[in-house]
Amino acid sequence: MAYDYIIAGGGSAGCVLAARLSEDPAVSVCLVEAGGQGKSFLINTPAMVAAMVSGRPPLHNWAFGTEPQPHLNGRRCYQPRGKALGGSSAINAMLYVRGHPSDYDDWADLGAEGWDWRSVLPYFLKSEGNSRGPSALHGAGGPLQVTDQASPHAITQAFVQAMQSLQLPENPDFNGPDQTGAGLFQVTQFHHGPRKGRRCSAAAAYLHPVMQRPNLTVLTGALAERIVMEKGRATGLMVRHNRRRLTLSARREVILSAGAFGSPHLLLLSGIGPEDELRAHGIPVHHALPGVGQNLQDHLDHTLIWRSLRPDVVGFNPAGLMRLLRGWRPFRDHGTGVLTTPGAEGCAFLHSRPGLQRPDLQAHFVIAIVDDHMRRIHLANGYSAHICVLRPHSRGSVGLQDANPARPPRIDPSFLSDPRDLQVLKAGVRLMEQAMSADALAPWRGRRLYPHDGSDAALEADIRARADTIYHPVGTCRMGRDEMAVVDPTLRVQGLDGLRVVDASVMPTLIGGNTNAPTIMIAERAADLIRRG
Template sequence: MKTDFDYVIVGAGSAGCVLANRLSADPNTSVCLIEGGGSDDSPRVRIPAALLALYGNPRYDYAYQTEPEEHMNGRRIPVNRGKMLGGSSSINSMVYIRGAKEDYDRWAENGCAGWSYDDVLPLFKALERNLIGQDPRYHGFDGALCVDAARDPSPLSEMFIEAAKSVGIPRNDDFNGETLYGAGIFNLTQKKGQRWSSHTAFVKPILGRKNLTTLTGAEVTALETEGRKVTGVKLRRAGRDERITCRRELVLSAGAIGSPRILLASGIGPAEELKTLGIAPVLDLPGVGKNLQDHVDGMITLRSSSAKTLGISLRTLPRILTSPLPYFTRRRGLLTTNYVESGGFARTKYAGDLPDIQFHFVPAYRSHRGRLIELGHGYALHTCLLRPKSTGEVVLDPAGDGTKALIRNHFFSTEEDAVILADGLRIAREILAAPAFAPLNGKEILPGPKVTTEDDMLAYLREKAATSFHPTCTCKMGTDPMAVADPASLRVHGMENLRVADSSIMPDLVSGNTNAPSMMIGEKAARMILA
């Protein structure tokens, strides 16, 4: 097996697959794409509704958990991350959201020149193959990433949109257009009812390139360095220790948990912390693993007897058992659902002009016990805080060998976050109580009718809130002392040929789902390298 390459990319996720495509376009260069997980070649990955079989499955999901969260009653919060080719774009709900224009303008204003909305919009458009025919000012039509409408959205999605309108939230048919604000049906990274992951879009079409090597089941344990230069990576594969050498550039695209973990294990990070772990510091970089940000999420779930909702019951069993027929013949029916087909963005009473919460509406009963599947019927509305002030960290497990990270989100360490989210759930309740939902006759199970005051809701959030699975910002770009990557190149400050390109380089969390922004970061990094 070839072990020496010009470019080495660690992580075949949302950003890494874009990089592999762009860097291997030159046949005179050699590229190695390293993935810790395995193949994505499974109906569970391709069929949207099968995503429930991915979560928590050790073949497809790293299934991390946070350390006990001090401000959430000491609970450990699940953190699902994709463990296969395509990374989390192979396990997510396929919602295509870029974030707000103001997010990127804020990055540029705070020291990340070249990352304003006007700078990144052409990158989003270059990646996108919009199959819906939306406004060309905001969308691209010649890229590899298919963006489609839901094939057979539940009639409850329209109920949600009408209910939101009745409480003053307008309909929005394009959250990636002029404004985020409003309620509507999400665009999805799908093509004709099948998942369209980063690997499907950017790597599968180029598997014939002889200069691209993909390694799966390869856990990178550390980088090898000489002075300020990376010379290769150490990895563990099929129980054996191996080494891949790098002639030109090494790019970490292992995500907001994996990328800082690898840097720390390689001696790049806060020097004093590394010394306490018995790791000799190679470069004192205090920001590595810090500034962790994620969307904290609260849920309202209702029981209903209506079989219009998705669910498993005697009344819906015939429809479920026959669902493969319309799917495999016409790509229609139940199996096309991503479960969060609709949602939107709204403003709490604490917001300015920009929405500060996001809704994900589920036309099925979300278990009050935390189960993935619960018998019976109902519907639910998730509400997440878009721009939290609480920040956490990713650190190495002192009891491990450098391959295990500890995740500390510190959710609600800033009380303001909990207060804003509680007001978001107030709005969610107003939507669910609107006349549009009256035919379903839903009964609230969580938080439940006894939760009436703000203090009640705050207590509920500390007991039940979770994450939207959007970890970011742990190797943030910038020019301040806690910055890890240079905004002009995404090179790690102080290193010659080491870059980071994934969601970890975000200086602040974007207002929405993070898959599309991560692909944009991969595109931007590739252009930087090729320039």
């Protein structure tokens, strides 16, 4: 089976690429995805993120684990990743955030020419279908539906008021002229028509509407095992599908869109990467590329949790579950009600200290108790305030456990390996503790889970005992021009022909915000680069 383009990975980037490249009827495209169609009730219903994120059981979720983290008491941390068409956009909280404009100027300064803010903004606008309408900073005609939350909870507005105790202004648009402030997230949900209120994953936005194109083949339940190489050129992809091993041939390009864990893993399995890593697992070195799997960055997050005195939050108890069941009819009929909630309804971008030019902390406010990624269930009603370090200095890596493609990658985020990250996170927790004690939240504030005595040592111990990812891994196939860059600014793998990487792994540095919208932007721009040849 031969195609012009083969895309490995049907996540956010892969769905965009498959849809955009197949717009040209003269080319053929094959998209390979290990998961399913991305159309289940759990995926379509926003509040059901609570059932998927824990990975227990692993519903549409790879549910990866990390190597023991020395600076987090030796804990093996958790890394959920979407396993379905749409990838992590099928299981995330649907939060539409682009990051700070200067993040992209930083990329260009690091050698990623053409990825500065002025150059990437048109691709954000191209992708976006915002219910607020078009403006200089927003698009209204794009496939990705973006809207205000249909039924935000009263406690979330109380959170916004509480953050004002830190002299933080209310901000109605984190993708507007100024990122700093507190407000409600916009979300990637359908905002009109029969699907109003449903999740608008990258698959629902881009891929599902065009699945019948005769020049587009989508293989689900298909695990990409290895890139086929001939004389320095990628010529195909070896895939396991329906218990059979297939070799798909690519006339033009093989494109990896398997994410910050999957793309470097597939390169390594194919003999492309650091020589020592490949030889240690008995894999022949086809192309030495020392940066593959290096430069892993992620947002380390700490959660402050309270029981709620009021029941108008999401609780995993009989009354709370009954409230969710009663929410089915307004969700079905009008796209409103509790089932439309992303869970993380409130947001704040703030500064750990005066004098910073841009926020270095982000808060997510969740209308439920989120303890260990929903893997530790509490029957009480409650709420959670998350705080994460936006631009960590710590760098980790992705590698191989062995040469078996069915084994998950070895993931080592090296959280807090740079002590500067701990200092910023501690400052962020202190600010959140102050805000969460404001009068605005008093009607809900019950007993705090995991209290400490307020000392610096106790706070540090709590962070080392409980902090973990908030699901934004990037950087493991970094773009640039230096010897540790994996791809050049056109996203071609350095030193090889016919092979690109298009996903969050190409980000040189982690952006200051959630990573799904930037990943979709990367794929939109990549589609144009690929079409230009």
